Amino acid sequence: MTGRERPFAELASAILDGTPIDWSRPESQASDDDRQLLEQLRLLSAVADTHRHYREPTASVASAGGDDVPNDGPHWGRLRVLERIGGGTGGVVYRAWDPRLERDVALKLICAPSNADAAWTAAVISEGRHLARVHHPGVVAIYDAERIGPWVGLTMEYLRGRTLEARLAAEGPLPVDDAVTAVAEVCRALSAVHEGGVVHRDVKASNVIVTTDGRVVLIDFGTGHMHGDGASPPAGTPLYLAPEVLRGDAATPRSDVYSAGVLLHRLLTGVFPVAGASLAELLAAHERGSQPDVRAVRPELSKSLANVVKAALSPQPDRRPATAGDLANALEAAARPRSIGGQARRVAAAAAVLAVAVGGFAASRAWLGSTGRETSAEARTPPVSPQALAVLPFIDLKPASDTSYLSFSLADALITHLSRLGALDVRAAAAIYKYRGTATTPRQVAEELRVGRVITGTYVGEGDSLRVTTEMVDAVNDVLLYKEAFEVSHQRLAAVADQVARHVVEALHMSVSPRENAAWQADVSRDPVAYELFLRGRDDYEATRRDSGVAFFERAVAIEPTFARAWAYLGSAHAVNASLRFGGRTDYDRSRRALETALRLDPSDIVPRLAMANVLIESNRVEDAVPLLRGVMEETPRSADALWELAYAYRFAGLLDESVSAGERATAMDPFVLGGGNIPLAHVYKGEYQRFLDGFRLDSQSAYQQFYTGLAIYYLKRLPEAARAFDHAYSLDQSMLHTRVGKALSVMIGGDRNRAAHVLHLTELESIEREVSDAEALFRIAEAYAVLGDTGGALRVLRRSIEGGFFCYPYLARDPLLESIRSVPEFQSLLERARERHEAFRRRFF
C-alpha cells in the first residue's frame, strides 16, 4: 500500500465500521485529486450513517454505558417501553407496547457482559428462539430475541397475576391441594421446556406466576441454557439448586426436578429443605446428607405425598423422578386419595371433559393437548354399555425407570390388538391417556367411560425383562374375569398385547377369525427396535409431544419400512400439525404421503383411513372422504370415530340434519369418541345456538372450544360475553386461525373497527402465505369480514372457502353474519355454486 492509499484505507474502514471521522484533517492535507475522492467518501459515509440509523433505532440504548437501562430512550426496536416491572436474573424486565401486533408485551433486556463475544450473543438468542418454539400454557410465550447494541432483548407474553413468592409472603404455606396443583403444573411446563432442549435452571417461587385467570405460568428463562451446555457457571438461586449443580456440575432436567421439589417443600412448609447462610454452609449441609422430611413440619400430609417430595429432593439425580412429567404424575397420584373433595373432583371432571366435538379428527386430537379443568355445562350422562371395554394405562411399579413410556403405549398396543376384533367394543386410546399416572379404580373408570369391563395392568422392568400382570373386571357386577402374570424380554414387547388379548378372548368366550388372527400375527412379528421406537412415539404423540413423536415414528419406519401402524401415526401426527399450524399445505402433503404408505401396507387399518378422511375433507375432497368412511363403517360398524368423522364430512357438504344425526349416534355409541365426544357443531349451522351451548361439555383450556362457544354466544347477540370467550380463546393459543378471527371480532365488539380489520387482514395474509386449505376455517375469516362490512374481503375469502370445499349451502343461505354481503351479485353466484355441489353431493350419497 502506498503512502497515499493508506489514509483512504483507514477512512474506508472507519466508514464501514461507523467510527467517527474528523474530515477536516484529511481535507486540509489533500491534493485536488484526493479532495474529489474524499467528497465521494463523505457521500458513502452518509449512506452508511443513514442505514446504520435505521438498523439501530435504539441508539440511546445502544450507546448507554455500563448497566444503565434505557429509561431515557422509550423505544426498543419497534417496542415502546412503558414501565419497569421487575428485575430478573441478569436483566431488567419492562412492560412494553408492540404497535405492530397491538398488545402489551414483557421485554427483558440483558446487557452483554463486557467480555461477551459473538458466541455469547448467539447462545442467548439461540436459547430465546428455542424457547419461542415451546408452546405450553404453563410456559411464558417468547415472541422474539434480538440484539441491539450491547443489549439482548427477549420479548415475551405479558402476564397479569402474582407470583407464588408473593402469595407465600401474604398467606404463608399453601393448602395442600393448591401447592400440589401448582407444582404439578410447573412440572408439566418444565416438561415442555425440557423437550424444547432447554434447562430452566432457576425454578423458584418468584418465577412462577398465577395469572388472574388461574394459569400457572413459569417465567424468567434468563439463565436457561441448552442441554449439554456444561461450561456455564452455576446460575439460579442457591437455595433451590440441586447439590450437584452447586458443586459445579452442569444443570440438567433432573436438577430442575430437584428445584421443583424445593419449590413444593417451600409451598407446603414455608421453609427450604436444606438451608445455609452462605454457599459454603449450604454445600456443607448437602455434604452432611441432610434429608428433609416434609412431615416433620407438616405432619398431616400423607405418607405418599411426603415420599414424592423426598424422591424429588434426593441428592442423587438418578434417584429422582426421571422427568418433570413423572414428578407431576406422581404428585397427582399421591394427592388424589386423600382429598376426595378437591383433587378427586378435579380429576373426575378432567376425565369427563376431554371434549371434542366441533372439528373432525385432527382438531379432536389437537384438543387432547389440554386436559380440562372444569365443566361449565353439566354433560348429559349416557348409559353404560355393559359389553364395552376400556383398557387403563399400565402402572409402572418402578416409576423412576426408563420404562415410563410403556405405561400408555402397552395399553395402546392392547387396544389396537383388541380393536382388530370386529365383535369387541373397545374405548379408543385417546380416551384413556388421561388416566396415565393417576390412581383410579376400575369402578371409577367404568363409570366415567360408560363401560362394563375394565382391564388394568402393572409392569416392572427387571434387567432385560419385563414382569407384567393384568386383570379384567366386570365393573357392573364387581366380578374378576381373569388375572395373570407373565414375564417377557424387552426384545419381545410386541408379545405383551398379544398374550393379554388372547386371555381376554378366552375369558369372554369369543373366537378369533383366521383373518383377525393373521392381523395379530403381523403385529407380533415386528422388528424389536422399530417396535420400541413406535411405542415411544405413541406415548409422545398422545402426550401432544408431536414433533418428538414424529421423530420416533420416522426412525421406526426407517428400520422397518413395512411398519404400517408407524406410518399411520406419522401421517396422523402431520395431520394434527396441519390443523394446529394454521392448516399448512406442507403438513397436509406430508400427512397424505405417510398415510398412503400406511394404507398400501395395511388397507384394513382404521387409524390411517380416518386420518386420511380428515385430510381429504380439509383439502377439498370431501366427496372422496365419504366412501372411505362408509367403508370403515361397513367393516367395523362400532367405529364411533368413523361416524363422527362422517358427521364432519356432512357438515362441509351442508347436510346438516345428517351431520347432527351421525354425530349424535357417534356419541351415543361411544361418549368419548375421539377422546372427548360432544354435541355436533352442525347445531350452530342450523341456528340451534342454545341447544349447542347446553349440550357442550366445555373444556376451559381448549382454545378451539372457547372460540366456538364464543361464536354460538355471538349468534345469540350476547356480545360482551362473546368477546370474553374470544379473548380467552386467544389468550390460550394465539397461533390458531380461529382464535385470531375471534380476536378480531372481540376488538370489533370493543368498538375499534380499524384494528379489527387490521387483525383480520393479517390473518388472511397468513392464511395465503401458509396455503391454508381447511375451507371451514377460511369461512370464519369471510364471516368476520362480512360482520365488519368489508364486502371485498368477505367475498375474496368466501370464494376461497367455497371453492376450497366448504359448500355448506343451507348454512351459507341463512348465516346471519353474512347479511351485509347477501345482496351482492357475486355472493349470489358463489352461493349458487355451493348449492350445485351440495345437491350433487346429496344425490350421490343419499
Add this chain to the structure above:
Amino acid sequence: MTLDTTWQLLARARAGDLQALERLFARHLPPLQRWARGRLPKWARQMTDTDDLVQDALAQTFRRLDHVEAKGVGALGGYLRQAVLNRIRDELRRSGRTPPSVDLGTVDLAGGQSPLEQAIGREGVERYERALQQLSPGDREAIVGRLELGYSYEELAEALGKPSAEAARKAAQRALLKLAEELRR
C-alpha cells in the same frame, strides 16, 4: 462454531429440512426488514405491515428456491432484495397508493423521500445506485452487506465465501474505495 453457508442451508431447505429453512429466515429476515425501513419513504414505512411484507416476500422466494441458482457470490442477497422490492411494489400498487408507472425497482418510490434521499439527495442516491451497478457482483455484495445491511465481518465472510472475517474486512475496504472511484467518474 461452524456456520453453514447459506447455500448449504438452501440445499437442505429444498430437501425439506425445516430447521434449515428456519435458520435461513433467522439469518436473512431481520437485516432485510431493517434495510427495507431505510429504503422506503416515511408514508410507506408507516404501513404497519411492511415487516410482514418482507417476511412474505422472503417466504415466497424460499419456496421458489428451485428456480434460484447459485450464480456466484452475492447472487442470493441481490435476489432476496429484489424480491422484497417487488413484493412491496405489488402491495403498494394493490393498495392504490402509488401510480403503477413508477419504477420501484430502483427504489425510487413516488410520493415521498426515503431517508437516504433526505440524507444525500435524490441525485446522490441515483449516482450511488449507478456506481454500485458498475462494481463486480462480489464488490457490490460486500458494500450492500456491510454498509446497508450491517452484516458483521463474520457474516460478510460467509456471504462472500471468504475464509475469514479479516479477509472480508479487507474485501469490503477495497470495494468501498472502488466505489468511491466509480462515483468520481
